[in-house]
Amino acid sequence: MDDRWLQVLGLVLIIEALLPFVSPRGxxxxxxxxxxxxxxxxxAIAFVVLVVGAVLVMLSRH
Structure with a gap:
């Protein structure tokens, strides 16, 4: 697995864990x-997030 994919996966895990760590009740x-x-x-929300994510990935490659 490419190092970038590991970095991306790690960043996603960090972001996903922030809210329950900072505010479990929230x-x-x-x-x-x-x-x-x-x-x-x-x-509908998931579709918008997918499109925004895809656009960000495409923009980061240029």
């Missing part, structure tokens, strides 16, 4: 809100 509330969000809204 994290639980956020997870509960997500659990109550309709599937259609979650898919």
């Amino acid at each position: 994290y639980r509330q956020a997870v509960q809100q997500i659990a109550n969000t309709p599937d259609r809204a979650l898919r």
Whole structure:
């Protein structure tokens, strides 16, 4: 595996762990809100995040 992929994976893990580390109560509330969000809204949000992520990756390669 390329070193960059390991760096990216490590950064993702760090970012994902920040909220539960800093504010466990806030994290639980956020997870509960997500659990109550309709599937259609979650898919729409996930699609936007995927597109933004893909654009950022493409811009970083130039």
